[in-house]
Amino acid sequence: MSIIDTIDYSGDCCYKLLQTGYPCHTKYTLYVLLNRPELKHSNWTELFAKSDQIYHECDELTSPGSIEFVAKCTENLGNECGEQVYNKLIHDGRITKPCCQELVKNGLQCHTAMVKSLIRIPEMRNANATELMKKNSLIFNHCLHV
Structure with missing residues (x-):
């Protein structure tokens, strides 16, 4: 099992990953491979494939x-x-x-999609995506009862 297999990525982490962008993610993966002694003799092709898989799974998880x-x-x-x-x-x-x-007329699916889109923009890099998604639900539930 490699170090990459032990990663448990959350929605917030996935938003941060996507906000940095794929090129930055790939460069960081290379940086880790070059600088972590325990990875020097690993199969880099497999690790890059796993890194790509994580990026694409995060993309799906956070897709609006x-x-x-x-x-x-x-x-x-x-x-x-x-x-x-x-x-x-x-x-x-x-x-x-x-x-x-x-x-409310637009529906929860629309509201959630708009919030997910907002979270993915680079200007929201410092936002806590998990908290914003919680607030998303609270706002919609509040509006249901107005």
């Missing part, structure tokens, strides 16, 4: 869905409500009743 779906969700929510939802998610702002109704 098709860009068309996310775009339609964003369009349906509208700019004003989108801003309110963003401010609630990031800054614990306020969402009006009409925006809550619009959010």
